[in-house]
Amino acid sequence: MDRVHLSPPSAACADPDQDVVARADAHAVAPLLNCFLREVAEPRPGTDGRRVYRLSGSGRLLRVLGERRPAEPELRVAGAWQRVGHPDLIKLVADELRRYTGVSNLELPAEMIDSRDAVAALLTARARATVPDDPYQRSEQSLLTGHPHHPAPKARGGGPVAAWLPYAPEAHARFPLTLLGVRADAVVEEGDTAALDTLGEAPPGYRLLPAHPWQLGLVDLAPAFADGRLIRLGTTGFDTWPTAAIRTLYAPERDLFLKFSLDVRITNDIRRLWRHDLLKVRRTDAAATAAFAAGRAAWLSDRGYRTADFAFEELAVLVRDGLRGHLLPGATPLLAAGLVEGFDGSPLDGAADPALWWEAYLAQVVPPALEAFAEHGVVLEAHLQNTLVAVDAQGMPVQALFRDAEGVKLLTDVERAAGWERLVYCLVVNHLVEMAGALAERHPAVDVWAAVRRELARHDLPEVAGLLTAATLPGKTNLLLRWTNADGADARYRPLPNPLARP
Missing domain, CATH: 3.30.310 (TATA-Binding Protein)
Incomplete structure (x- = not known):
């Protein structure tokens, strides 16, 4: 051998x-x-x-x-x-x-x-x-390990450290946005992009377009600057900071999230806002918004995008709802992935009654995802990085907030079985398995899976009975996907032992 x-x-x-x-x-x-x-x-x-x-x-x-x-x-x-x-x-x-x-x-x-x-x-x-x-x-900037089942979760395109470190969430980066002016006849937009016009001032004949400074160093826009289709307008008078998603920035002064293209491979994909995704994002966002119209849980809407017709994907920016209009009074949002990875002040570490904390967590996260599927045909990409969990002053979970219309699937577009498999992978395998493991490490006396079974069993969804008795769950094969150069969206699954199934 x-x-x-x-x-x-x-x-x-x-x-x-x-x-x-x-x-x-x-x-x-x-x-x-x-x-x-x-x-x-x-x-x-x-x-x-x-x-x-x-x-x-x-x-x-x-x-x-x-x-x-x-x-x-x-x-x-x-x-x-x-x-x-x-x-x-x-x-x-x-x-x-x-x-x-x-x-x-x-x-x-x-x-x-x-x-x-x-x-x-x-x-x-x-x-x-x-x-x-x-x-x-x-919590957003705590992910030093990152995706727990990926061969290269922190790869940054192989470029020099100086090119990306100033924009790294894990380094607690803060920086202003670069402001561009796009000639008005070259602007392409859809949805509500009014928030972009408040970030600065464009001269007559131009529209304002913020840009991620890292992305501007990755693409060649010299011809557009030379012929006047693009002009530079300086930077914002305030800082933004990168979330765990790296290319999504939060402007706390404006309570606004902005998602940009980034021509860098991060985990499985080059992180551009691809044209085909942008052209359907308003439809998926509308469906998700409707699914969260009532109830405690919230959806952070991707309410519109703006770009230039000569650099449609390269310069695209997606406008996402901020937090304040959705959060319960007095609640503090925390990234679910940050709770798993750990950060100073995490309520997962200091829970006075960890079993009660876990039940409260499940009660906030699980029902909205299942109800969106069952009642609205919306398949949330409810993995750790797309889920925020708000806690009260005692650190108890009181609300879930979900995001990223780009990852949402609709049952009108996919078969129900495929949609359910995706939801189980995102919500159970990627999310609950990891959170349960993190909780069990800190508090081994808690029967984490008994609580998950109880929460799932409350929902009158035909697929739940099968989920509770199936021998296996679908595990995404990120290593084989990358080794065979498959498209990142072409999810392939390998059966994993199901911790929900009783021995």
């Missing part, structure tokens, strides 16, 4: 730089192992308190420490377990995927390295940054 050459282990070091190296490696190893072991490995009986897997490509054995965030991988070599550092893990993953799929990919290993190096840069930057006072901002 062919072997992957493993580098000798390095000695531990008290050097602060070495501490950053070790922490960056740990942040990078966990999500890579999660998707690798989920997608191309089979569990075997463990040894020494570690979980053992047979790798599907070669039959080699790999063992890891921990379950939710695996660490310290070791490969069975010549009858002994040998530690695998992050660089060698990348080699091992690439070798296994070549064997398993029969295809090669030079791009993804480079992204894995870029992702790990980005984490190191972010750790260094965070050590110097001022932590925001606002708990909502802290």
Whole structure:
């Protein structure tokens, strides 16, 4: 059997730089192992308190420490377990995927390295940054690990750190928007974009168009500036800050979210506002808005977009509702993904009664997603990064807020079974499994899945009975998607053990 050459282990070091190296490696190893072991490995009986897997490509054995965030991988070599550092893990993953799929990919290993190096840069930057006072901002900007089941969750397109670090949420970035003037006859817009005209002042014959400064460094707009279709109008007189989505910025002074195109691959996709998505976003947003017209939960509407006809996707900006018109009085919004990752002041850490906290969380998050599906035919992309959970002064969940019409599907466009599978993946696998795991780590006495079963069983939806008894749940195969260069929207699922099914 062919072997992957493993580098000798390095000695531990008290050097602060070495501490950053070790922490960056740990942040990078966990999500890579999660998707690798989920997608191309089979569990075997463990040894020494570690979980053992047979790798599907070669039959080699790999063992890891921990379950939710695996660490310290070791490969069975010549009858002994040998530690695998992050660089060698990348080699091992690439070798296994070549064997398993029969295809090669030079791009993804480079992204894995870029992702790990980005984490190191972010750790260094965070050590110097001022932590925001606002708990909502802290929650949005806490994702140092990021997507827990992606091989390169922090890859930033392979560009130099100086090009992207000033705009990184994880570094607590704040910056003004660049303001452009677009010649009026070149403007394309749909929906309510009036908020954009309040950001500055355009001269006669032009319309105001804010731009993300990082994006302006990625696209060539020289011809449009040269012939006057575009002009520069300076910057906003206020700062914005990036949410976890990176290209979505929040302007707290205006209580406004703005989503931009960003010609960078982040997780599975180049993050442009694609024309085909923009042309249908008003329809999906209207359906989601109607689904949340009554009740406590809220929908942050993507109420309109504006762009230029000569750079439709490159310069597009989507206008999203702010928070204040939707939040319950006195409630503090927090990003669900931030609760899982952890941040200073998280109510998940300080819950006086964690079982009661979890029941309150489920009562806010689960019913709106199921009711939107059952009563309105709306399939929310209710994963961790698209869900905000508002808490009261005691840290108890009192409201859920959902966002991102671009990810919404409608049952008028997809088969019901496909829509349900997507909802189960987003809401249960991506969201509740991760939140339950984070809660159980902090409070192991809580029966997290009994509470989820009770909450789901309250809903008279035909698919729920099957969900509670199915042996498996659909797990998205992000590693195989990227290795085979499949479209990011072309979700493929692998069956995962269903924690909802009683033993």
